[in-house]
Amino acid sequence: MSAAAMALQVEAVRRSRKQRWRRSLGFYGLIAALALVSAYTVLVVDTDWARLGSLGAVLKSVGRFLAIDWSLIPHLVEPVLETFMMACIGTLVGAILCIPVIWMGALNITPSRWIAYPLGRFLMTFSRSIHEIVWALIFVSAVGLGSLAGILALAMRSIGFIAKITAEAIENVDPKPIEAIRAVGGNGLQVLRYGIMPQVLPVVLGTIIFEWDINIRRSAIMGLVGAGGLGLTFHRQMVMFNYPGVTTVILSILLLIVVGEVASHYVRKAVT
Amino acid sequence: MPAAATARTWSRYRYPASLFRFLALLAALVFVGYAFVYLDVRLERLLDLFQRLGTLLADRYYPPDFAFLSTPRYLGSILDSVQMAYLGALAGILLAIPLAWFASYNMTPSRRVLYPLARLIIMSCRAVHEMIWTILFVSILGFGMLAGVLALTLFCLGFAGKLLSEEVEAIDKGPVEAIRATGANELQVFVYAVLPQVRVAWTGISIYTWDVAFRAATVVGFFGAGGMGWYLQRHVQQLDNQRVAAIIISIVALVLASEIASAWARAAVAKGK
Secondary structure, eight states, rough: OOOHHHHHHHHHHHHHHHHHHHHHHHHHHHHHHHHHHHHHHIIIIIIOOOOOOHHHHHHHHHHTSSOGGGGGGGGHHHHHHHHHHHHHHHHHHHHHHHHHHHHHOOOTTTTTTTTTTHHHHHHHHHHHOOOOOHHHHHHHHHHHHSSHHHHHHHHHHHHHHHHHHHHHOOOOOOOOHHHOOOOOOHOOHHHIIIIIIHHHHHHHHHHHHHHHHHHHHTTTTTTGGOOOHHHHHHHEEEEEOOHHHHHHHHHHHHHHHHHHHHHHHHHHHHHO | SSSSOOOOOOSOOHHHHHHHHHHHHHHHHHHHHHHHHHHHHOHHHHHHHHHHHHHHHIIOOOOOOOHHHTSSSHHHHHHHHHHHHHHHHHHHHHHHHHHHHOOTTTSSSSSTTTTHHHHHHHHHHHHHHHHHHHHOOOOOOOOHHHHHHHHHHHHHHHHHHHHHHHHHHOHHHHHHHHEEEEEEEEHHHIIIIIHHHHHHHHHHHHHHHHHHHHHHHHHHHGGSSSHHHHHHHHHHHHOOOHHHHHHHHHHHHHHHHHHHHHHHHHHHHHHHO
8 A cells, every 4th residue: 555545534533523423412412502501401490499498408418318217126027928929920921911912913923013012112111111100000900909909010011021021032032943853744833832931931930030129129119109008108107207117118118129139040040 | 883763852951950940840831720710810800801901991081171271280290290300310320420330240349348239229229119219209209390309310310320330331441451561550441441442332321221211200290299190190199081091102112202202312322433
C-alpha cells in the first residue's frame, strides 16, 4: 500500500469516527434533554419543597423507621408461612395454566399458524403487561378477599414469562430426535413426550424455579390490596403508624427472600 | 453366559437416588396439599369464578367509561407516568453501571470490599418489591412524583444491576489482558476492554429496563406516588367501576405498546450492533 493510499484510508477512518461521534453526541443530548424536562416536572412543578421541609425533617422521618418492634415477631410466623405457600401454589398453578399457551405459542407445535399462534403470543404478552397489583385487584373482586385471589393473581402473572421462555426453547429444539421418533411410528403425543420434552425440561424447570423466586417477592405485596399474606401485616403496621413494626415486616420479607434464593439455588442444582 | 433370561427394566436412576427422588416428590406434594388446607383456600369459589367474573364485568365494569381517558387531567397523568418511568430508569441505569462493574466477579477492582458491597446493594434493591419502596418513600417524602421516581430508581438499580453485571461476567478475557498489559489502570481496562464488549447487550438491557420501569410506573400511583395509578386507586375506592375498567384497559394498552416498541428497538440494536 502506497503512502498516499494509506493517508487516504486514515482520513476516511477519521471522518467516519467523527461522524459516529457526532451522531452519538446528538443521541445522548436528546436523552439528557428529555431527562431535564422530566426532572423539571418532577422536582419543580410537582414537588412541594416547603412541605417537605429541611433535610433534617426528612432524616427525622427516616429515623423513625430505624428500630425493630420485637413484640411483633410472634405474629409474623403465620403471614410469612402464608406468603411462602401462596408463592408456591401460585407458581404451580401458573405452570399448569401455561401449558395450553405454550402449545399455541410455539411455532413448531402450534395447531394453526394463523389463529392459535398469534393468540398464544398475545396471551403471553398480555399476562406480563398487567402488573400483579392490577391482577390482584381483579381477582379480589372476583373471588373475594383472601389468599385464593393472591394465588390466582400470581398464577396469571407467571404464565407469560414461563410460557415465553418455554415456547422459545421448544422452537429451538434439535429436530433429529423428533424425526427419529416419527420414523419409528410415534404419534404427535409421543413426539411431544419423547422427542421434545426431554430436550426442554431443564430449561422449563429452571424457569419455573426462577419465577417461583420472583413470586415470593410478589406474594409479599398481595396483601396490600386484600389478597392475604405479609402485605396485610405491612399495611396494618403502616396505617397504625407503627414504623418499627414496618421495619420488622420488611426484614421478615428479606429473610424469606434470602431463604427462597438459597432454596432455589439448591433445587435448581438438584433438578438440572 | 446364557442369553438374558429375564427382561431387564431400565431406569434412569438407581436404587438410593430413585428413592430420594421419590421421597422429595412426595414431600413436595404433601406440602402443596397441606398448603391448600393451611391457606383455607375455598376451592368451591373457583367454580363460580367465571360466572362471577362474567356478571362482574357485564354489570359493573361494562361499559368502560372511555370518555374519562381523554380528559386533560388523565392525559396529564399518563405523561407523568412516562416521565417518572424515564427518570427512574435513567437514574437507575446510571447508578447500576458502576455497581455492575464492582459486582462482576471477574472485573471488580476489589474482591474483598467492593464486590460484596455492590452485590449487597443490588440484592437488597431487588429483594424489596417496588410497591414497598413506593410506600416507604411516600411516607417519608409525602405524596407525589418524587417518591415514585425514587422508588423506580431503586427498583431499576436492582433490576439493571443484576443483568448488567451478569453480562460483564460473561466477557472474553483476551482484550482485558491485552489492555492490562499496556499498563492501564482498572478504570481504563473497564472503559477500553469491557465496555466495547458489552455495549450492545447493555443497550438492550437498558431498553428492557425502561419497559419494566414503565409497567411499574403505571401502578406506583396506587400508593400515592403520582401518575395513572393515582386515578386507579381513587376510582377503585369510590367503586367507580366503569372508570376503573377504562383505566385498566388504558394501562394494558400503553404497556403493550411500550413492550412492542421496546422489542422492536432491542431487535434493531442487536441487528445494527
